[in-house]
Each structure stands twice: as C-alpha cells, then as structure tokens.
C-alpha cells in the first residue's frame with residue numbers, strides 16, 4: 001500500500017467512524033432482518049432449482065460483465081450438456097457501483113477490481129476476445145481475432161459505451177487534472193476524481209455537476225456526487241466558499257416524479273443551484289469553462305471542479321448491427337430491440353439482450369441485472385425444454401442514493417414509475433437512512449458477487 005493509499009484508508013476509517021456516531025440501536029436492530037432476508041432469498045433460489053434440462057444447444061454470451069457472468073452462472077446450473085461460450089476481451093472485472101465510493105474518498109481503487117476468470121463457472125468456455133460483428137441472420141458472431149463462433153442462442157450483455165467524443169474538448173486522459181472529474185471512467189479515473197474533489201473541498205470555488213441527456217447507467221450517480229461533494233465541503237468548513245451548480249438535462253432531476261421532487265427539496269436544503277435544460281456539449285479543460293446547450297442558446301459556465309458524465313450509447317458493434325432498434329426512442333443510440341417484459345429480441349427469437357445494452361425504458365443498474373437475467377434465462381431454457389416460461393421483467397431498477405456521508409435513500413421503481421420497496425417497514429423509500437448507507441457501502445458488494453456466481 002502506498003503512502004497516499006494508507007492516508008486514504010485512514011481517512012476512510014475516520015469517515016466510517018463519524019458515520020457510526022449516527023447509528024442508533026434501532027437502526028442496528030433493523031439491519032439484521034435485512035441481511036438475514038438477503039441470505040434467505042439466496043437460500044430460496046437455490047432450493048427452488050429443478051433438475052437441469054438436457055441439451056446440446058450452443059449458447060454464446062457476448063460480454064462478461066455483471067449481466068454476462070450472471071447469465072453464464074444461471075445457464076450452467078439450469079442446463080446439462082449445453083456448450084456455453086462467453087466472449088469478452090477484458091480480463092479485469094469492475095464492480096462499478098464501487099466507483100462512487102472510490103470517488104468519495106471511502107475506498108481504494110482496488111476495491112472495485114477483480115479477475116473475470118474468478119467468476120467463469122465450471123464447464124463454461126471463455127474466449128478472451130471482443131465481438132466485432134453480430135450476424136443474427138447467420139446465427140454467428142465474429143471476434144476481433146477473426147474467430148467465427150456459431151450459436152443456437154445468443155445473449156448480448158455488452159454493457160454500454162461512454163461516448164466521451166460526444167463532448168467537444170473532453171479527453172479522458174485529463175481526468176484528475178485541472179479540476180476535471182469523471183466518476184464513470186473506471187477505477188483509476190474514479191480515484192483521480194476523488195483527488196480533484198478533495199482539492200475542491202479544500203479550496204472552494206464553483207463545482208459543476210449534471211447528467212447527459214441520453215439514457216444512462218445508474219442515473220442516481222450524478223446526484224450522489226453532488227451530495228457527497230457538498231458534504232466534504234461542509235466537513236472541512238468550506239461550504240461557504242463554494243457554489244454548487246447542478247445542470248439537469250430536462251425539467252426534472254430524476255425520471256420518477258416523486259424522487260425528482262425529493263431531490264429538489266434536498267438540493268434546496270443544501271443550497272445547490274439547479275439549472276434545468278442544460279446539456280453539456282463542450283469543455284475547455286485548460287480554461288476550466290463548460291458549454292451547455294439550453295433552449296435559449298449556448299450557456300458558458302466557468303468552474304473550479306466539474307464531474308463530467310458523458311453521453312451513453314450502445315457499443316458501436318451493437319448500434320451498427322441488425323440487433324439495434326430501427327425506430328422509436330431507443331434507435332438513435334442503438335440500444336437493442338428487445339421485448340421489455342421478456343428481454344427477447346423482437347425480430348430474432350433466439351437472441352436476448354440483458355443489462356445496460358437492452359433498449360427498455362428502465363433498468364440500467366446492476367440491481368436490474370439481478371431481475372433481468374433470470375427472466376431471459378427462463379425464456380431461453382423454456383424454449384429448449386418446450387415448456388412455458390414463467391418470469392416477466394417489470395422494469396425493477398434500484399439505486400441507493402447517497403445524500404451525505406453516512407446517509408442514503410433506497411430508491412426502487414418499475415416501468416410504471418411505481419415505488420417498489422423491497423423491505424417495506426424496514427427501509428422507507430425516500431428517507432435518508434443510515435441502514436441504506438450500510439447497504440450501499442457494505443452489503444451491496446457481496447450481494448453483487450453472489451449474483452455473478454448465480455447465487456442471488
């Protein structure tokens with residue numbers, strides 16, 4: 001561990017002990033049913049497993065991230081004799097929800113990194129190559145090393161592309177320099193963002209936050225970082241030296257009206273200046289100036305710190321393939337044309353899309369992956385077995401929205417914008433709670449890893 005990492009780790013302990021000052025005995029008593037509930041839920045899924053279906057089907061999974069690995073684990077359990085192949089060139093696995101904690105100064109970058117190989121289930125073959133062509137009419141994919149892999153079923157789980165080129169002047173190599181942050185760009189970028197936030201919290205100035213106008217993964221993350229930075233400024237006695245601006249891409253702060261209103265009230269309480277209908281189009285990192293498209297023309301705002309969150313689109317290989325939506329709201333950014341309830345492709349019945357790449361109205365979180373993958377697997381296995389599938393994806397999406405260090409709100413919703421709390425009576429959806437903070441900082445990662453292994 002380097003000196004700076006040791007320093008960070010001791011700061012982390014301080015922050016955690018500060019937040020523990022907020023714990024009440026009642027909170028502790030509430031925590032245990034929650035964790036026990038998680039364990040029970042895993043147990044129930046295991047005991048419900050029926051006899052594996054015998055088959056010689058060839059199944060290709062494109063992408064070994066959260067959704068691809070979870071799909072591989074579940075298929076390996078439910079099928080006997082299938083040839084399951086995972087394609088992904090990336091050898092490191094990123095626990096992306098942890099990027100928020102790294103960029104908050106609470107965890108070292110290594111907290112989010114592990115080896116993909118550790119999660120490949122026995123009997124599943126991993127081809128460490130990227131797919132460069134989807135040919136759903138020919139039932140084959142082509143890798144960057146020229147391998148042609150044929151399949152009977154395909155699950156696409158390539159995640160999404162951070163389109164930095166969509167912001168003029170943005171260069172990910174500059175993250176961490178000149179007050180430029182980006183929580184999304186990987187473990188090192190999240191850590192460099194923390195350094196920039198910490199510097200800003202020492203000096204004050206103008207802090208710029210916001211989100212892109214495209215669909216995005218974890219739409220709560222830009223909001224979390226606004227609150228986290230506000231809290232660091234307050235803890236250092238420097239909030240009075242800083243102006244925090246949140247640039248919202250439209251007239252709301254979150255797609256669920258009741259959550260949007262709650263965030264608005266909290267922003268008002270913390271003195272965050274909201275600029276609606278401001279979409280970041282360009283930055284000048286050397287001059288620390290950002291340009292936003294607004295209904296009345298371009299607006300330029302100078303900053304001391306900016307958290308750039310780029311537009312997000314389907315990876316080019318999906319966007320330019322026959323798998324993408326051809327019309328409607330998901331066509332421009334190339335999201336996959338799947339049925340929102342079954343995750344099955346609307347034109348290629350042996351193809352499924354899960355995780356961030358799926359062109360469905362909600363669901364770009366790891367928590368959604370947990371509910372999407374069993375549905376796609378259920379429909380795929382039922383097709384092989386000639387039975388009727390049972391599961392439907394309702395749009396479940398969730399986000400533990402950190403509102404200060406030591407507090408978070410668990411926001412869970414579905415396609416109909418209903419709030420769908422998993423722990424009614426224990427975790428109130430729109431309350432800033434210590435128990436939700438514990439979930440985000442401690443319980444979420446083991447649950448995520450269990451999901452990769454097909455155990456949650």
Ligand SMILES: Cc1cc2nc3c(=O)[nH]c(=O)nc-3n(C[C@H](O)[C@H](O)[C@H](O)COP(=O)(O)OP(=O)(O)OC[C@H]3O[C@@H](n4cnc5c(N)ncnc54)[C@H](O)[C@@H]3O)c2cc1C
Nearest residue numbers: 063065066067096097131158159218355356364365366367
């Ligand atoms: C800052 C941040 C905070 C977040 N916070 C939360 C949170 O609090 N809660 C939550 O539930 N979710 C959160 N998320 C979202 C969550 O991490 C993602 O929704 C989830 O990882 C999506 O899983 P996925 O498998 O679709 O994509 P990923 O996990 O990104 O995996 C995609 C995989 O596909 C591979 N791939 C890409 N292109 C190809 C190709 N051509 N061929 C083969 N393989 C390919 C990639 O290498 C990668 O391994 C957060 C994300 C970020 C960035």
